[in-house]
Amino acid sequence: MGRVKTIARRSFLIGSAAILGGVAFGVYLYKRPVENPLLADLAEGEASLTEYVRITPEGVTLITPRADKGQGAYHVQAALIAEELDIDLDQVTVDPGPPSAAYYNTALSGEAPGFMVTDDSFGANAMRTVMDAAMKIMGVQITGGSTTVADGWDKLRVAGAVARETLKAAAAAQTGVSVADMTTDRGAVVLPDGARLEYTALAEAAADIDPVTEVTLKEPGDWRYIGKDMMRLDVLAKSTGTQSYGIDFEMDGMVHATVVTNPRKGGEMLSFDASEADAMRGVQAVVPITNGVGVIADNTWRAFEAARMVSFDWGPAPYPAEQADHWAALEAAFNDDQLDSQYRDEGDVEAALAGGATVEAEYRAPYLAHAPLEPINATALITDTRADIWTGTQVPRFAQEAVAEITGLPVEDVHIHVLMMGGSFGHRLELDVVKQAAEVGMAIKGTPVKLTYSREEDTAHDYLRQIAMARVKGTVSGGQVQSLDLGISMPSVISSQMGRLGQSVPGPDASIVQGAWDQPYGVPNYRVSGYRAEPLAPISSWRSVGASSNGFFHESALDELIHAAGADPMEERLRLMWDDNSRATLEAVAEMSGWDGPQMGQGRGRGVAFCLSFGVPCAEVVEVTNTDRGIRIDKVYAAANVGRIVDPINFEHHVSGAVIWALGHAISAEITHSDGMTDQLNYDGFEAMRNYQAPQIEVRGLELGDAVRGIGEPPVPPAAAALANAIFAATGQRIREMPMRNHIGFV
Structure with a gap:
């Protein structure tokens, strides 16, 4: 029954x-x-x-x-x-x-x-x-x-x-x-x-x-x-091209707008001169908004063109101006005063390391943009008694409250109409475009206005995936991993993101060690420490949040220790793993890939990685070939346990898409800063994986246990580590920093 x-x-x-x-x-x-x-x-x-x-x-x-x-x-x-x-x-x-x-x-x-x-x-x-x-x-x-x-x-x-x-x-x-x-x-x-x-x-x-x-x-x-x-x-x-997104929304009498804000995120606008823009064809107004201006015109292109003609005097960035100083802040955070959490401290790590570490290494993961394909947009219609906003958002109640604050209207008179989004990856947890649309709408009450970001404006002001650094020490004995001491330094995603929503979250930020401290491995001496770096460039949730970088750190470090022990990467992980559902997931990917060791001969290698994130055990094997033109990714096997799969086709597409997403960023993508400004402003500087680079992907979904989970993010964390471990198997070169193309070529 x-x-x-x-x-x-x-x-x-x-x-x-x-x-x-x-x-x-x-x-x-x-x-x-x-x-x-x-x-x-x-x-x-x-x-x-x-x-x-x-x-x-x-x-x-x-x-x-x-x-x-x-x-x-x-x-x-x-x-x-x-x-x-x-x-x-x-x-x-x-x-x-x-x-x-x-x-x-x-x-x-x-x-x-x-x-x-x-x-x-x-x-x-x-x-x-x-x-x-x-x-x-x-x-x-x-x-x-x-x-x-x-x-x-x-x-x-x-x-x-x-x-x-x-x-x-x-x-x-x-x-x-x-x-x-x-x-x-x-x-x-x-x-x-x-x-x-x-x-x-x-x-x-x-x-x-x-x-x-x-x-x-x-x-x-x-x-x-x-x-x-x-x-x-x-x-x-x-x-059939008939799906309507926020960018497609139209209203009678609608005008169009774009914004220009301080390219040093969060910096002030000291002054501006819009005289040239005001004289351009189709331009209706240039209005000040928070830290910038809104340009209103009769179509989006004219708004974009006019925005280029506004001159500004910008204030400084409220964070270090040069990228090297961001890395220096992470390095400086490895101290007791900035220890944020130590949820995992088993055995006696200090005693295990007393005789010296077998493996000692440092890993790095850069800032990353969300870069959704649909340009960021929102349409606003503000009157004295009502506000309507049409946009894609993941936080409609927060959007409602933000618009109420800007317009002075009661919350019940603010109506958020949520529209289909063409991508997000966490971007639409932020409210800047909603607030700016409301500010522009207040300047032309009674007239609907669609606000659209240029690609450059979006990338320059994106709240990024956190920058992160990890330091690892570990020992081996008798062909087994005996100790693993992993320290992770990053700014607080939760404090940055929730602070913009007007929320204060006390206590440690679990995202700093997410996907690392809670891994089901029984290493005898096992410690994971999270260090909260000072606030740097503003950051936000990016697909799999802290686990996106920590999966790379943890599984790369574990692989180094397993190699030092002379053990098989798959067999030693299985030996260490104590959670039944996680073990079954790892066994599934071993069976799928026909695992019989990391080396495959003729310049080929494969790597395995596992990560338990968002409640989902996910294991991946990546196979690569070292060609005379660089590394080619041949095939990826991925297994994940979500308890129940609602739609197997959608499940497979989720996993495949997450693998492509993770590998593409691991290979090519980073955001850096110069003079407080983002260096990469469009897809030419922030590359995704190309079609010709995409590997074959084989997916298996498991339905074990009583808990029902989601699959959108869990396949991301293991992918970069599995790739790095495969490259090591094929070439003998350890890649400890993303993007990997800075250290090795890809075809």
Whole structure:
């Protein structure tokens, strides 16, 4: 029998809360039902049976509040609801819904600070519950951390089931037929005689009854969607060029704008002269905004051209002006005063290292830009009584609050319309374009204005992936790794990012050691220390955040120690690994690749790397050939365990895309600074992997354990290390710094 879930009237409370006796936030606040935001705008004859389902006589709309930036989030969320609602995906419309506390993200509590994701102890679970309560009470609606499926796995299936059972109850009230004698099928309640009552015809009756409070979820054997190959809801539109993104949004009477702000991020604008720009064709106004100007014209190109003609006197950067000084700040942070965390300290590392380290090395990872393909944009219409913003954003409630502050309007009069995004990788967690659109909109109240960044403006002002440095010492004995002492220095991503959202996060920043301290290896003497460097260039979440660099550091260092021990890279990792699901993942990639050692002969080599991040064990093997023109990446094998795979095709594409993303950046990409300004301003200076460089990729998804996880980020951290380890196997050269092309050639 399927699990029974309980739902309060028009609200969700999945499971029960054990919040340390209710001391942290109060059990009442946690259990209190959330308001259904859809009820406020219902017309006669329409029903919102849960926060996620709206039914009208014209059709069924599924609310998919996790933002879609190309990862198929709308599709996966809709599939989870439709699975239990018993409706075909081609019968529904998807809508991200309004910003609302009802759409708080449960899964953000999964990686509780100081507890491994594999830790199922009372203390770990209590901390996760406290964090979950905080997310609900604060109404944190956010897309990130590979949490869309993890957050929606229960919520959305229950939403579909509640709507289904409530519609059956409405049909029973109309027909007198017992609910027990009814079934549902493809958007209709089916009576015993075969008669079909379409959901749309039942909307009005369903709106007048209480939602059914106890529902039984389907058994896996009855699933129509989950675990089955599906055509994503956006595939047809994207394949035919008809998908609409924020950049495509149009309104009658709309004008266009761009911005120019201090190229030294966060620096002031001391003065500007727009006389030449004002005289150009199509230019309507040049208005001051925070640290820069907005240029308003009758089309985007003219706004761009006019922006080039504005002259400025810029203030200095609020961080070191030269790139060398950024690295120097990381080096200086390796001291006790800047120790931020030491979650992992097992055995006696000092005693193990007393006789000298077998391996001692330093690793580096540069700043990286997000560089989404769709130019950053937002459209604003501001009046004295209302503000509307149309944009792609991962944080709609934060955007709503920011616009309210700028316009002076009440939050309830600010309307954020979330649009499909053409990429993000964490970029749309930031609000600069929303704030600037609101500032420009305030200057021309009553006129809609679309604000678009030039590529150069975007790259120059991107909040980057953190710069990071690691220092490792370790010893081996008897063909085995005996000690590993890893210190990681980077600025705080959380402090930088959350500070811009007006939030203060006390305590250590777990992202500094994310993907390193919590690895399931049983090294006898094992320490991972995080050092918080001084704030440098402003930084933000970039696909897999701290693990993006720490996976490279940790798995490269471990590989060096394994080589020094004379052991096989795969066999020694398996020997050290104590988590069953992680071991199975590593065994899967060994079997996929036919692993029989790192050397493959004739200038060929392969490397393996593993990283547990975002709750997902992921292992990869990269095969390379050392040609007379440089390193060629031949093939990548990737295995990951997410508990449940909703759409196998989308899963495979996620993993493949993450591998390409990670390898391309590892090979070629970096952001550096001169005179406080970004040196690389477009794709010619910040290269992605080329088609001819792309390897064959073989993917295997595992469904082990009870926890359901996401896959958007976990394949990124192991890729660079697996590549570096493969290069060593093929050439004998250790690459300890990215981008790797600074040290070896690639074809």
